[in-house]
Amino acid sequence: MILGRIAERARIDDLLANARAGSRGALLITGEAGIGKTVLLDYAAAAAADLRVLRGVGMESEAELPFAGLHLLLHPYLDRLAALPGPQAAALRTAFGLDEATVGDRFLIGAATLSLLSELSGDGPLVCLIDDTQWFDRASLEALLFATRRLHADPIAMIFAAGSGDEDATPMPGLDVLRLAALDAESATSLLDAHARGLAGPLRERVLAESCGNPLAVIELATTLNALQGHGRPTLNALHGHGRPTLNALHDNGRPTLDALQGHGRLAPPLPNWPLPGAGHVQDAFRAQIAGLPAATRLLLLIAAAGGMADLQVILNVAALLGVSVADLEPAEQARLVVLSDEPVPGGSVTFRHPLIRAAAYQAAPHARRVEVHEAFARALDGEQHDADRRAWHLAAATAGPDEEVAAELERAAHRAGRRGGVTAMMSALERAAQLSTDETRRAWRLIAAARAACDAGLTDRAAELADRAAGVPDRPAGPADPALGPPECSIGSGERPVRPLRDPSVRAEVAWIRAQVEYERASPAVAAALALDGATLIAATDLERAVSILTEAVWCARHAGDHDLVHQCATLLETVEPRAPVVAGLIGFRHLYDGRPAVGLPPMRELAESARQGKAGGFVERLIAGFAGMLVAEDEIATEVLESLVADVREQGAVGRLAYVLGPLAIARLLRGRFTDADAGVTEAVSLATDLGQDLQVVALNAIAAWLAAVSGDEIACRSLAAGVLEHRTEHPADAALASWALGLLHLAGGRFDEAAARLEEVCGGPARHDFLIRAVPDHVEAAVRAELPEQAARHLPALSDWAGQTGRPHAIALARRCEALLADEDAAAGHFRAALELHERDSRRYDEARTRLAYGEWLRRHSRHAEAKGQLTDALAAFERLGARTWASRARAELSALGERPSTHPRALDPLARLTPQELQVVRLAAAGMSNREIAARLFLSPRTVGHHLNKAYPKLGVTRRLELAQLVPHG
Numbered sequence: 001m002i003l004g005r006i007a008e009r010a011r012i013d014d015l016l017a018n019a020r021a022g023s024r025g026a027l028l029i030t031g032e033a034g035i036g037k038t039v040l041l042d043y044a045a046a047a048a049a050d051l052r053v054l055r056g057v058g059m060e061s062e063a064e065l066p067f068a069g070l071h072l073l074l075h076p077y078l079d080r081l082a083a084l085p086g087p088q089a090a091a092l093r094t095a096f097g098l099d100e101a102t103v104g105d106r107f108l109i110g111a112a113t114l115s116l117l118s119e120l121s122g123d124g125p126l127v128c129l130i131d132d133t134q135w136f137d138r139a140s141l142e143a144l145l146f147a148t149r150r151l152h153a154d155p156i157a158m159i160f161a162a163g164s165g166d167e168d169a170t171p172m173p174g175l176d177v178l179r180l181a182a183l184d185a186e187s188a189t190s191l192l193d194a195h196a197r198g199l200a201g202p203l204r205e206r207v208l209a210e211s212c213g214n215p216l217a218v219i220e221l222a223t224t225l226n227a228l229q230g231h232g233r234p235t236l237n238a239l240h241g242h243g244r245p246t247l248n249a250l251h252d253n254g255r256p257t258l259d260a261l262q263g264h265g266r267l268a269p270p271l272p273n274w275p276l277p278g279a280g281h282v283q284d285a286f287r288a289q290i291a292g293l294p295a296a297t298r299l300l301l302l303i304a305a306a307g308g309m310a311d312l313q314v315i316l317n318v319a320a321l322l323g324v325s326v327a328d329l330e331p332a333e334q335a336r337l338v339v340l341s342d343e344p345v346p347g348g349s350v351t352f353r354h355p356l357i358r359a360a361a362y363q364a365a366p367h368a369r370r371v372e373v374h375e376a377f378a379r380a381l382d383g384e385q386h387d388a389d390r391r392a393w394h395l396a397a398a399t400a401g402p403d404e405e406v407a408a409e410l411e412r413a414a415h416r417a418g419r420r421g422g423v424t425a426m427m428s429a430l431e432r433a434a435q436l437s438t439d440e441t442r443r444a445w446r447l448i449a450a451a452r453a454a455c456d457a458g459l460t461d462r463a464a465e466l467a468d469r470a471a472g473v474p475d476r477p478a479g480p481a482d483p484a485l486g487p488p489e490c491s492i493g494s495g496e497r498p499v500r501p502l503r504d505p506s507v508r509a510e511v512a513w514i515r516a517q518v519e520y521e522r523a524s525p526a527v528a529a530a531l532a533l534d535g536a537t538l539i540a541a542t543d544l545e546r547a548v549s550i551l552t553e554a555v556w557c558a559r560h561a562g563d564h565d566l567v568h569q570c571a572t573l574l575e576t577v578e579p580r581a582p583v584v585a586g587l588i589g590f591r592h593l594y595d596g597r598p599a600v601g602l603p604p605m606r607e608l609a610e611s612a613r614q615g616k617a618g619g620f621v622e623r624l625i626a627g628f629a630g631m632l633v634a635e636d637e638i639a640t641e642v643l644e645s646l647v648a649d650v651r652e653q654g655a656v657g658r659l660a661y662v663l664g665p666l667a668i669a670r671l672l673r674g675r676f677t678d679a680d681a682g683v684t685e686a687v688s689l690a691t692d693l694g695q696d697l698q699v700v701a702l703n704a705i706a707a708w709l710a711a712v713s714g715d716e717i718a719c720r721s722l723a724a725g726v727l728e729h730r731t732e733h734p735a736d737a738a739l740a741s742w743a744l745g746l747l748h749l750a751g752g753r754f755d756e757a758a759a760r761l762e763e764v765c766g767g768p769a770r771h772d773f774l775i776r777a778v779p780d781h782v783e784a785a786v787r788a789e790l791p792e793q794a795a796r797h798l799p800a801l802s803d804w805a806g807q808t809g810r811p812h813a814i815a816l817a818r819r820c821e822a823l824l825a826d827e828d829a830a831a832g833h834f835r836a837a838l839e840l841h842e843r844d845s846r847r848y849d850e851a852r853t854r855l856a857y858g859e860w861l862r863r864h865s866r867h868a869e870a871k872g873q874l875t876d877a878l879a880a881f882e883r884l885g886a887r888t889w890a891s892r893a894r895a896e897l898s899a900l901g902e903r904p905s906t907h908p909r910a911l912d913p914l915a916r917l918t919p920q921e922l923q924v925v926r927l928a929a930a931g932m933s934n935r936e937i938a939a940r941l942f943l944s945p946r947t948v949g950h951h952l953n954k955a956y957p958k959l960g961v962t963r964r965l966e967l968a969q970l971v972p973h974g
Contacts, residue, residue: 034216066422182213
């Protein structure tokens, strides 16, 4: 029976009703221990009796075993894996230890979880109940949260429960939060009466007051008081803290009685003001109950607590090794502390009534006894391959000092976890292995590997701490780990142990590289580039291949920061490399470009882009840089091809975590070519993914691109909002800030606010990223300054643009420079420049750039009273702007035509049905038109098939079609 919680039950009822109606919903229930979270999950399970319910629970002892919680939740449905996309099915099988393979991207497990939950919901509404998420292994919880955030149109209710504050340990955005408060007075009184009838007087009021409305505290106090009345068990200690005065004065013939405590309802002698075990002392009450049990029973409880989700046979084997049997558990069962089951149940074969009971059973045992139990588990699990990870952790828990054999066992467990995608578990195992290492250098490399795993898990602060510890290893390792409490804290920096820095340059280089990756996420790309450069310098003479790998990322970070000095230093070090692969020569080319020497820098950068198009550029980072290099040399088609190929490979591999990092540059390549709809679709998907994955830095970069697209489309509110968010990070991320400023300058320019536009665009063209792709903002700056009657400022950056455009040799780049020359030229020369620019546009069309040139030429022709010619240019510009969805620019063209006495009324974009779709709908429709099924599209976009179907159903009426086959005729490819 559940008392009170009317509003809370209503929230759950609504969630279940929505699932029955076909909608997804997610809820996080939080509150202190004993406040009733599990009871509400029980209520949800009962209310969903007509639905399929999946239930999981976190356990401290399983927290370091990757995907233990997810396996417990999903193992009954492994037969459905065949319905999942191949890479996802393989990833789940590997994560659950069913296959010996390697999961390339930890987020692929989340995508597979999404697909499996969606598959199960195809049979009918689904309810997932996850208790004690603070003790769920992080890999499982991340997979479930990723799935929850991307289940948009599936009949699934997800309910998580976490202790107060514990929901912050793993961020859970996208979930509604229900914070449980104390029970109301009426419900607390009813609960007390149900468990301790006849209790009255001051003691009753004390119980209600000091339990503070915590249901578990009320129940345990009532249970304790019932025990006092007639059983004579020494449980009265639970009524006060350890070390407080005893209650001998209240005993009657050596036995405490309720009569003495409450006087049969009359006022007894003054009740001492000793605190009762309220919400914060419930675990003391459990300890007192356990202390009153026979020694053999306490030992069995300790075995069950240390065993976590070990099956009954393992627990029995351990018990036999320690001289006890399952019969010794009976007193604990009678005291309602545990439930014994022959069947697999959440939490293992011996289930504790409350997690605090398990914690009390473990923590109350002497340390020597716990070590003995862990040693017994290690012996019992010896030879069990599927339990090798558990055995390694039990060995570690039983080891007090350095032990290389145990450290090696843990390191092997770490690598198994890493292959399965459990990078957090990998980190923990490597850290503990380092603590047990007997060799200083080996300890350092284990800490470095742990730091890299932490970095891969997104735990940047933890990665930095571990890297720092690798750089200065303590003379003595830390003490034993406790699987119930996690690995011990290292005391480096505490003054307790001297720290001796390692002198091995390769170790120091790795530490610097890890620090660089950490600082890229939490500080700035410039700090990251400087750290990576330091690391590469340390090993340039001894491990050049590794140094080049580090320098490759260093140049990328320095480019992102707009720090030309750092690019120069990296390139200087790279110039020592012989022979030079295209990627090395291309990176050196970045230096020359940023030094203002495109004639020297562009050829190797063009060679790098071309080599990537031919499949010779190397790995992910090298291909990403090659694609970006293509944009910097105005080879936008090559850049697009390279980046689209990289995106396709990332999707095929299921490397979800990398996708947003390449969709951003691809969106830039597309917008530079005037493919705004495609760019918008890519940015929308990337922002969604990066947000769901917690890639905050990438969201900033993507929002800068989105701001630029909003400026072109004329969405002033969105542009200003997005740009403002990016500009908050201008100090750390100047290149992204420059793109956001370009967006604002473009918005002002299109709206006729020329002074504001000139000021904004001067920031961009004169800023640290001016030689990057942002050099293409120069034509906007020239136009804004000319319109604002600032001729000297208008000509300031044109030489750099003209030099760059001439060195690229690309017609569309040279056309931009000729447009600028036309705007600055006198009347006699301007028309020639405009015509030359248009001829170049026709040779290498960029619809947006060409339309801008036609608009500028048409405006010039109208001011010089050449109305017939002006009409033709302005009409063509208006048509192009409307097709592109560039509403503000279309308004300017329309205004110019109106000044000529024309009344243009056609809206070509309004006749284009694709323009009516959202970016997500457009993406889905294009893939469907290419012949992909809903499942194939879902796998490609990391959505559920039902969400894909939802988007198609919304798109069909907008497109005026009723069948999938009609899409192929309606939607152009590419």
